[in-house]
Structures are given as structure tokens and as C-alpha cells.
Amino acid sequence: MRSISKRTIATLAVLLPLSLALGACSGGGDNTGDAGSGGGDDNTLTVWTWDPTFNIYAMEEAEKIYQKDHPDFTLDIVETPWEDLQTKLTTLAQSGQTGELPDIFLMQNNAFQKNGINYPELFSPIAADAVDFSEFPSAVTAYSTIDGTNYGVPFDAGTAVTALRTDVLEQAGYTVADFTDITWDDFIAKGKEVLAKTGKPLLSGQAGSSDLIMMMLQSAGASLFDDDGKPTITDNATLEAAINVYTQLVKDGILVEVNSWDEYIGTLVNGTAAATVNGIWIIGSIQSAADQSGKWAITNLPKLDGVSGATNYSANGGSSWAISANANVDLATDFLASTFAGSTELYDTILPKSGAVANWIPAGESTVYQEPSEFFGGQKIFADVVAFGADVPSNNTGAYYYEGRDAVSAALTQIIGGADTASALAEAQANVEFAMQ
């Protein structure tokens, strides 16, 4: 008995690692069959997207709408956080395993150029005769257009808004009108007043995040790159103006810096900060504080003083649907064309629940967009946002958007810490130029 058991153990010791290794291999094989849609049945599309309450929800509603005319149609939606999605795309492209791609994936607008230029083999172009891109604002389709070819159907708008706590403003003797169509100088002056009277800062933000700076830049149609894609971090009057506003906000205590996204959301829902400037999608988080219902309002952004082309409108974030190189292209194109680029019904359904404000201009004409929002004190916020969206200046993200943004973030940290603006920006410029070599 003993010898048998010893022998069994020896056999197991040898076979177990081998079988594990083989198991891993066969597992890999199975995945190819699942994820690769090319070989799947003709009525199923696989989709990678990330937010159950937002874009996954929108996809599910789109599926229902498309199923009315195509009863056999189904979607296989795989929840994939954006960071994972980017890592997966990079890995698949790098290893040449494009067969593992889903049919459709969602892509951050700011990352579209980078992925499209580095990995054109991931994408299928979207035929302009199938989707009418003129029905989207050109500032939005510009993100997903590479060399004149469209690669993405815009999904949610990143139109920027200033969201304000009306009850706090009231204590300081202000109304939303006092914060509409103003400049940043006005904003700072009024912010000091609010701080003095209520003890609350108007803004909060993640330390070392240059989101606000990027919104200010776009509000003046400026960016960190020129038309040739060369970085313009130094000698960029708009950027300097934006950084000056930001440092002033921090110095006067009008903007409180926190360290993480969760803390930032916390300052809004806990009532620490009386306002925020961000993409309209931020209202999803704001509305999670049910006790603040009726106490919020939105308006447009302050504009930069003394900068040519400055407006009160900007954008932050937003995303577009891309059709992969591995897709059932005809079905995927028809699906997107008849839902996200062709169904007011879809946008009417998803708007009230998820706050996904359409980029598709015909959707804005729907009556749903004219309905008052109880949380925002009866304001017709969506009609307002669509109106803001039409005025957002287009800007050039370029393939090196993230390099530029992070270099400016690092410079901003140094400047807040007391470093000289010009030399910090020169260093940022050098770092971006280095990354582009």
C-alpha cells in the first residue's frame, strides 16, 4: 500500500504541473473561440465597454431597439474597465492576435488618435454612406477621424459645465446668473466672497491632475500641440493664462486639492465644495447625493481673460464606438447606424436614467431633452447642455495627448510647489519632445 501511494504521489508530482500547463493552453484555445467573433454566428456582436450604469446600459437599450427589426440579433457585452481595455488592445495588437478582438469596443475620445495611429490594424473604417457624420458636431468626430477617415461613432458628449450648489450661493448673496457668461477673474472674486461667507471652497480637484487646465485650453480652442503635432507647451499664452488661473484658485483657497478621484467625488456629495467644473457626465456622481436634490444648477464655464478665441464652452472626456478589424463589419455598421447614429428613441430612453447626453444632433430636438430636471431645481439641463455642446471649440488632441497632459500635470505640481512657471513648462516641453522621438 505504502509503495503504491508513494508512486501515486510521485506521478502526481510530475503530472500536476504538466496538466496545469496544458490546462492553461487549452483554456487559451477556448477563449479564442468565445471572444473571436469572426467565426461566431452571424447575429451576435461582442462588445467591450466599461460602465454598467452608463455605456453598458446604453448598449443594452440599443440591443432592444435593434432587435425590433432583427429578432435574431443579440449582443454579448463584456464589462471591461477602460484601463483593461486599453491594455488588452495594446497586447492584442502587439502580439498580432487581432482575432481575439470583439466586434465593437468603446474608446475614450482622448485616446482615439493614439490608438488609431499606432495600431491601425485594430480598426475597421466606418463607411460615410452608412453613418451620416454631419449629424455630429465636428469637434466630436474630429477625435475619431484619422487622415480623413472616420473610425468611430461618437457616443457620449463630454461637454463641460459648471455645476453649482444654489443653496450655498444664496448664503453668499449670489445666484446662478452671477456665474453665467463670466470670466475666471470674476469667478475668483466671487469665489473669495463665497469662501469668506460660507467657509466653502467653490472647487475641488485631484492634485496633479490637469483636467481643469485642459478644459480651459479647449475653451479657447487651444491645445498642447500645433497643427503639425509638435508640442507647444512653451510660448503658449493660453496655457500660461490657464496655469495662472489655476495657481490663483489654489492660492486663494477657492480650489481645494485632494489626492484621488474618490475624494474628489466625496467633496461634491458631502457638500465640502460648492461647485465643480467638469464634463456633463459628472452629474451621474452628483445625483448620487439624493439629499441635495433641488440644490444644484448648471451653467457654462468661466472664460479666460485676455486670451484670443476664449469662449465659455469646453469639453472633457467623452467616448466613441469603434468597429474592430475582426468584426462582422456589415452587421456592426448597420447596428451602430440604426441606433447610436439614427435612433431618437434610444437617446430618449437612456438620457433620463444615465445622463448620457447625445452627440447626435437630431436627438437634441426630442421632447425628452426639454424636460425639467427635479434634481437641478427644475432646470432643463439637457437642453442647455446640447446648446453648450454646439459652441465647444474644436482642438487638436494628437497622438501624444496623454504625454502632453501628464507633462503639464507634473509641471503644475512643481509650480504649485513654488517652482518658476517658465522653467517648469520648458521641462515639460522637453519631456514631451523626448517621448516623441
Next chain:
Amino acid sequence: MTLSVTRSGRNRKEQPLSASVNGPRPWLTGERRRSLTGWGFLLPAALLILVFSFIPMIQALFLSLQTGRGAGLKFADPLWTNYARLMQDETFKLTLQNTFIYLIIQVPVMLILALVLANLLNDRNLRFKGIWRTAIFLPCAVSLVAYSLVFRTLFAADGFVNDMLSGLGIIDAPVNWLGDPGTARFVIILGLLWRWTGYNMVFFLAALQNIDYSSIEAAKVDGANAWQTFWRVTVPQLKPMILLTAIMSTNGTLQMFDESWALTRGGPGYMTMSMSHYLYEVSFLKNPNFGYAAAISYVILILVAVLAFIQLKVGDKRD
């Protein structure tokens, strides 16, 4: 195949010991059998390591000699382009500096702490040993992400640490722990200490079990005090283990990724980013540059190898 080797290895015991010494030597001598048995056991693991570790390492070496964005990589001209690029990369130098700050402060502090704790726990008169041991070892069973989140919450502007310190009257205004380069690095080092001290302590505890208690007793009889016993009797006998833990910790810290990623995201700026975190950023977050990332990974490898070599030389007192 391995089965038969095992069987013959077992049979050997039944033969008279002199069989392999006298008469014509059979091919399968005792020594060969033992050696083959050993190889038989090693083979599966060795093959797996070869396929999943060594071959990719060689591929990475070739990758590090290539340049280009995206999937269109070509061999660079000159071949060492990526390595030359490293010399000019200010961000890489900063991450290198950060990693060495972690290494120089964290590894010695952690090992000394682990050594002291192991000695305290090895005390024969200590009660509830099991509880202490578990409590100190437990942090390293905690998921990296979970503990990073807890640390972030503790050190938030309105977190527990600030509340406690201002409650005790030590600070007036909340400290922005993760927002300032100095304190952010401190929090990362603290996190590393918290998580890995217990792990190293277990190694020392195991080594302490192997120290003959009579040697310590003898020292006491000779009139050595606690410190002298520890420093002159215990520590020299622990030397191989100290060397092992030092090399492992150095290796681990040089490759550190999780803390940098989950605790601070490398911020503020790049002031707390580790080399591995930068490698990840170059590969996946920015415009992918895999050739350059592979070059960074080889620099980490070389650093680990050089430091391990120095430690072996310093630790080995044989002539």
C-alpha cells in the same frame, strides 16, 4: 519514464550496499540513479521555467534592441539606441532615483525590524506566541490593492492619520500626505514596511529554530548580556538567512510596482513612481514603445544582478 526511475530508486535500498562497489559496475549506479531521480523531478518545473521565463527573457533582450511605435518594430540602428535613450530620459532617472530611495531606506529598516521581532518571538518565555506570529505575518497575506486602498484612506486629507495627529495636537492643519513628494514617499515606505516585515520575520524565525540553544546558553553562562548574545552569537549564525532576505528584498524593491501604482499613481508628478511603474506606463498608458520598455526591464535585471553579486561578496567571508 519518471515512474521507472522512481521504482529503480526504491529498489536500490533492497540491494546490499556493497553491490555498487564490488563486481562489474552496472550502468545505473546508485549515484546515477539518484541523480536521474533528481532530474526526473526537476524536469517538469525546469521545462515550464524555460518556456515561460527564460525564453521570454531572451525574446525581451531582442525586443530591447528594436525601436518603433506600435506593432511595427525594427532592429535599431545602432543596436543600443534604446539604452542610449535611457541615459537621456529625465523621467527614467527620476524613477531610478525614487526606487533607490525606497531601497536604501526600506530594506535595512525592514530587515532590522524583522530580525528584532523574530528574536522577541523566539523568546522561550513569551506567551501567545502563535497569535503574535500570525498578527505580524498576516499583512503579507493581504491583497496589495486592498491594503493600498486602506492606506490611501488612512492618509487622505480628512483621513484617520490626520484626525489622530490633530486630535493629539501634533499638527495644526491636515497634512496632504499623498500630495507632497516627501510624505508620499514616506507613506509608500511605510506601506512596504507594514506588508513585508512579517514575511522576512518568518524567514528569520525559521533560521532561529536551527540555532542550537546551547550556544546561546553558553554565552549567557559566560556572562554575556542580551545585546552581546544577540550581536555576537545569534546574528553570526543567522548570516546566510540575512543574506538571503537582503537579496530577496532588494530584488523585490527594485521591481516594485503595486505600491507605486495603487497608492500614489506615481504622483505627485513623477515623484514617487518606481521603475517598473514607468515601464508599464511606457508600454500601456502612453504611446506604446515596447522596445524601450524592454530596455528598461533589462536595466532592472542588471541592477538586481549587480546588487545581488555585491551582497554575496560582502556576505561571504570565506577566502
